[in-house]
Amino acid sequence: MKISFYIFCLFAVGLLSCELDNYDAPTASFSGQFIDAQTGALVEQDLINGTVIQLAEHGYDPVGLQYLIVKNDGTFENKLLFENTYTVQPVRGNFYPVDAQELKIGTGTVMDFMVTPYLRIINPQINYLDGKVTATFSVEQSGASNVRKIGFFAHPNSVVGQPVQMFSVEKDLNRDVTVDEVFTLVIDVAANSTIFGKADDFYFRIGAIANAAESKYNYVSAERITL
Incomplete structure (x- = not known):
């Protein structure tokens, strides 16, 4: 009888949990x-x-924060949210900070963030010749922050960037620049065949990072090159 009663209790708790x-x-x-x-x-x-x-979804104490990752191309999407009012704020960006704002999120809510990137890559050119991939470009400062570093990154995947790369060339600047200054960075594919021989196609991406707290690289689109 005791065992039967115990099983009944477990069954009842299970139904309650469901x-x-x-x-x-x-x-x-x-x-x-x-x-x-x-x-x-x-x-x-x-x-x-x-x-x-x-x-930050409203109506909860304490509030549990959720984080939505932004894609390489600067777009984002989350289809698994509950309808509610949220406090929304982009953080850890490669643009000057923007204020938090309240937003009612429902079915198909769309919102674009108009921002000012720390830096802009101007007139980017990538060429592959004689076993070397050469990037030429200029950098535009959009505010008080100058340029900490420029970089050129390679990876077989299109999500290439400073955190995702198999080979890179970076140069410290730590100074102001003008859009008239042209930079050149070269990746020697032939001299690094053990890396570049792992795939027929590689993606190459130009970037620059500003001297700003928690700043991230600013980029142009990755370019696919058959080696």
């Missing part, structure tokens, strides 16, 4: 883009350790 966990599935979605307020271009990112959007 009832308590029977919540509606999330039906809200949130998507958008990070757009350069001056040029209208997408502000490209790093997929790893790049910009994230901090979401």
